[in-house]
Amino acid sequence: MAHVRSMVWGPAEFVGLPPRWLLVEGILAGFLAAGAIVGTTVVGVWTGRPSLANGEAGLACAAALVLYLLLVRAGRALLGIVAVIAACLALQAPQAAAGVLLSAEGRVQPVVVTSVEAGRAAGGGRDRYLCSVVDAEGAPLTVRIWRGCGRATRPGDALAVLYDPKGRVAPRGLGVGTTPTGPLRDLAPWVVALVVGSTVAVVRSFRLSSPSEPAGRRPGRR
Incomplete structure (x- = not known):
C-alpha cells in the first residue's frame, strides 16, 4: 500500500516542512509553464500566426510541463491533475488573447441585427442570446x-461590435467596461491552479535515494 500511495501521490520523503528549494522549483515550474502557454498564444494572435494563436503551441508547452513532472517522477494522480489544468489553460488562452487584441487595437463598427436566437450557455448558466x-x-x-x-x-x-482592421481575429460584440487586461484576468484562476498543482506535484516527488533504487533527487541538491 505504501508503494502504491507513493506511485499515485508521490513519496514526499521528508520530515516537517518541505525544503525551500523544492518549493521554489515547483512554483517556478508552474509560472514558467503558465507564462509560456499564455505568452505564445498572445504572440500568435498579435502576429497572426495560426499555429501559435489557436492554442497548439500552448498545448505543446503543457506537454513540456507534464514531461518535466514525469522526469522528476511525480505522483501519477498529481501529474494527471496538472495535465488537465494545463490543457484547459491552453484551450482558454486563445479567446482571452483575442479579447486583449480587440480591446487594445479594435475599432468600433455599427451593425444591424437580422435575427436573434436563444441558446443555453454551457455549464447550466443563464441563457445566452445570439444575434446574426x-x-x-x-x-x-x-x-x-x-x-x-x-x-x-x-x-x-443596431449594435456595436469590435473588429480588428487587420483581420487577425473574429469580431465580437462591444462589452460594457472592456479593458485591455480584462480578458487575461479570466485566466487567473487557471494560472493559480496550475502553479499550485505543479508545486504540490514537485514537492511530493521528493525521495531519498537508496542502494536498492535508482538514484533520485538528493536532499543536498540545489
Missing part, C-alpha cells in the same frame, strides 16, 4: 454576436 448581424453595406458577419444581444433585442436593432 450585417454591416453598414449589408454584408453579413461570419460570426454571431452575443455581447450586447439580449432578450429585448429585435431584428432591425
Whole structure:
C-alpha cells in the first residue's frame, strides 16, 4: 500500500516542512509553464500566426510541463491533475488573447441585427442570446454576436461590435467596461491552479535515494 500511495501521490520523503528549494522549483515550474502557454498564444494572435494563436503551441508547452513532472517522477494522480489544468489553460488562452487584441487595437463598427436566437450557455448558466448581424453595406458577419444581444433585442436593432482592421481575429460584440487586461484576468484562476498543482506535484516527488533504487533527487541538491 505504501508503494502504491507513493506511485499515485508521490513519496514526499521528508520530515516537517518541505525544503525551500523544492518549493521554489515547483512554483517556478508552474509560472514558467503558465507564462509560456499564455505568452505564445498572445504572440500568435498579435502576429497572426495560426499555429501559435489557436492554442497548439500552448498545448505543446503543457506537454513540456507534464514531461518535466514525469522526469522528476511525480505522483501519477498529481501529474494527471496538472495535465488537465494545463490543457484547459491552453484551450482558454486563445479567446482571452483575442479579447486583449480587440480591446487594445479594435475599432468600433455599427451593425444591424437580422435575427436573434436563444441558446443555453454551457455549464447550466443563464441563457445566452445570439444575434446574426450585417454591416453598414449589408454584408453579413461570419460570426454571431452575443455581447450586447439580449432578450429585448429585435431584428432591425443596431449594435456595436469590435473588429480588428487587420483581420487577425473574429469580431465580437462591444462589452460594457472592456479593458485591455480584462480578458487575461479570466485566466487567473487557471494560472493559480496550475502553479499550485505543479508545486504540490514537485514537492511530493521528493525521495531519498537508496542502494536498492535508482538514484533520485538528493536532499543536498540545489
